[in-house]
Structures are given as structure tokens and as C-alpha cells.
Amino acid sequence: MEIILLTVRLVLSAVFGIAGVAKLVDPEGSRKAMLGFGLPTFAAGPAAIFLPILEIAIAFSLMFVDTSWPGAIAGSILLAMFLAGMIYQLIKGNAPDCHCFGQLHSEPVGISSLVRNVVLFALALWLVIGGAKAQGMDLANVGTSTLVVFFGTAILAMMVAIIGRQSQHSAAQTALMRRIEMVELMAGEGGTVDRKHAGSPSDGLPMGAFVPDMPLEDSRGQIISTRSVVSEGLPTILFFISPACSPCKALLPRMNEWATDLSDKIKIAFVSSGAIAVNSEIFGELNGRTMLRQKDREFADSMNARWTPSAIFIDRHGKVASHVAAGDTAIAELVERARSSDLDAERLHIKDGDSDSSAKPNEIGTKLPEFALTAIDGREVSSSGIDRQTLIAFWSPSCPHCSKMAEDLRKWDSQKGPQDPDLLLFSDGDLELHSGLGLTSPVVLDKGYVVAATLGMHGTPSAIMIDESGRYASEIAIGAPNIWALIDKKV
Secondary structure, eight states: OHHHHHHHHHHHHHHHHHHHHHHHTOHHHHHHHHHHTTOOHHHHHHHHHHHHHHHHHHHHHHHSHHHHHHHHHHHHHHHHHHHHHHHHHHHTTOOOBOOTBTTTBOOBSSHHHHHHHHHHHHHHHHHHHHOTTOSOOOGGGOOHHHHHHHHHHHHHHHHHHHHHHHHHHHHHHHHHHHHHHHHHHHHTOSSOOOOTTSOOGGGSOOTTOBOOOOEEEOTTSOEEEHHHHHOSSSOEEEEEOOTTOHHHHHHHHHHHHHHHHTTTTOEEEEEEESOHHHHHHHSGGGTTOEEEEESSSHHHHHTTOOSSSEEEEEOTTSBBOSOOEESHHHHHHHHHHHHTSOTTOTTOOOOOTTOOSSOOTTOTTSBOOOOEEEOTTSOEEEGGGOOSOEEEEEOOTTOHHHHHHHHHHHHHHHHOOTTSOEEEEEEOSOTHHHHTSOOSSOEEEOGGGHHHHHHTOOSSSEEEEEOTTSBBOSOOEESHHHHHHHTTOOO
16 A cells, blocks of 8 residues: 555656746746636736646645645646636536647647546545545555566656657647648639538528627627617628637738728627637737637537638628638628728629629529419419518428428418518429418429529428529529528527
């Protein structure tokens, strides 16, 4: 038991010693870690110096049997504080960089760092419970054979740590190569790059859809609705940024310049993640502009903003009016196109940079193609008869995704009020398959989807919004979530 207690002391001493020295030689990294854990700016600097000194003192005290017990008490208190801080940040949905071993090893707070600290806390608590008289063997009384075994084990542990560190370096190099690929893709250099997970503009919300109404934190920690930010009378450009994104920091002066130049025409808002203090530290130059903080990436993902920096244009009604622009070049093009647009236009939207100026079929603002058909209940439906906002939906009785949203569609159709759009459903198949659909709105059987194809159909379920003048008011929405976004319905 004596040798086991000595081993516990030396393990804890090594951990505290390495952690303390590593933090001491990287005070700036330690200060940022303190900010990430919620310390105020004025306290983060002193804490970044005091903490490593305390850890080194604990490491020295654990080496000697006479001072081990008070060292174990101090160590267990410190580890308990670390655990409390980690758990608190995880409950809030944050993952600050623990900076546990300075530049030697740093990772976002997660399950692995929690488990590691629980084990260390248990070891320190074991020494505390044992009391001052049960701290194990004194180093001076350890025999040669015991030292050989101990140092052999220590060398083996170091080899395992080196191999693990090498694996981390390999993973970091892979991540760096992916980042270089992304830069090449944005710069138009390096030929064709296959980005299977980069996504497509059509993956996100279609133009004409409402921005999701989500609760996010502002720079003061107050909960604020995304809808309230983008529906305040002016169009809005949302910039998606991250404290860990170097291109975001490089683009910051231009973003501030755009915000100043466009202040009377377009509102600028920033969406980030991570701790408020870290964002304030890195993006403090935003000078009081609207900053929204996500818990993770929930809002960015809902907008298909998969990269940082990226941006999207929102009209004055809180509707998506551009595709996501990723990278500084695409963002600059989006801003300039927004600057030169008629911001009072009835169907305001910003075309992609590679689009020509001529209108295409089914483009927002173009006239709906003419058609005249008979619904399954005998009603005559035609393009000339559309004089209210109308959601034209494309359906198939054999489509499993259609079946999943059928009940919600039926419920909305029966409960929609005078301010809601009309519904016109195009489908194909036998009459019997549609008689049980239970819609009060007209259902048209379009054999082979001949007419539907001219209206913009793109698979099932999909839908497109038509305004009261018979013109397209949105892009095609593919899938139930995007369809509901066209009519601002939560399911």
C-alpha cells in the first residue's frame, strides 16, 4: 500500500507540475481559456498567472510525505473547481478550450476531459481521506529495484503519450489539408475540388422562405429572437463567424466598413458561437453592432451556413433573399449586389454572382405559365384564377416523405385563416388514392406531371409560392421543412 500511495502522489505531482509549467509559458493562451470559462476580463490576466504557480506549488508538495496531505487538499479543491466549471459550461451548451496542459495539449471541454478530471479528483481525494499519516512511502526510503520499476513504467507511459500526441498531429495535418482545399476552392485555384460535404445552395432554405425564429443570446447574454433582428424595417445581412476562424478576423475590418457605409440602408448582424467573453475579446471591434450567439451551430445549420465566414441577405419582411455566400470574395460580391439593388423592390432578391441578368422560367418575379385543369372535386383551377398568395405543392401518393407530412398538411389546410395562402396540390395516380387525403383545397391529377414540370416541380414533396398577381414569390422548396418555411409554419 505504501508504494501505491507513493505512486498516486507522484502521478498527481507530475500532472500538476506539467500543467503548471505549460500554462506559465503560455500566459496568453491561459488568459483566453479563463475568458472561455466565464471569468471577467479584469480577472482573467491575474488568474492566468496565479493558477500555474499554484499548480506547481501543489506538485512540489505532493513529492514529499511531510507536505503531501495539504498539497492533496489543495489539489482536490482545485480539481473540484475545474469539474464544476466544466459541468457548468457543458450545461450551458458551451465547449471552451480547457488549455489544461498549455500548448502541450489543449482540447474543447467534453466527456474525455471530464473523465480525466474525475479520475484525478478521486486520486487526490484518496490522499485527503487517508490523513496526514497515510501518505505513503518517503522518496528517501525507496529502494533501487522499486525505482527501476517506477521509472520503467513512467517511460512506457511517456511513449504512449508521444504516440498519442503524434496521432493528434496527424489529425491536425489532415484538418489543415482540408482547410487548404477550402481556400483553393474559394480562390478558384487548384483545379476541380470534390467537396462532397460542402453542400449546395439548394440544400438550404429557398429564397422566399421565412428565417427560422430561434432564441439566441445577444452580447449581453440576453435571449433575443432571430425574427426580431431581421424584421425591423430594413433588409439585413447576416454574417456567420466563429472565434476560431482566422479568415473571419481578417475580414472584420471590411465587415465593419460595410456596416458603416450601409447603416441607413441595410442592417448588419453577426452570428457566432462560443463564450460571450471570447467573442468580445476577438470581435470587440464590432463596436456594439448586433451579435447573436448560438449554443452550437443550430441557427447556422438551419440556414445552410456550413462555413465561416459566410453571409446571407434577408429582406425587410424576414424572408431569405439570397443564397449563402461563403468566403471573403463571395461575401464581398453579395454585399456589392445588395448595395446596388433596389431595396424597396416588391420581390427583392439577390442573384448569385455567376447568374446572368436575364430572367429564367420559374424565377422570382416571373409570370406563372398558363394552365387550366379540373380538380378531383370538379372545381376548375387555372393560372388566371390565382388572385391570392397561393402555395402550389407537388405530391405523390407513393412518396414516403409525402405520407409523413400528410397529416400536418391536412391540419394546416383545415385551420388556415384569411391571412394564410391558398393551397393548390398537383399529384399523379389514381383518383382512389387521393380521395382519402382529406384536403379542402383543390387537388389536381396531372398525369406524368406534365403541367407541374412547367411550374417548377422538383421531386416530391416540393412547393413554390405564387403571389396575388400570379408571379413567383419564392424558389422551389424541396422537402417538408423547407415547404413549411415558405408559409412560416412550425411543425
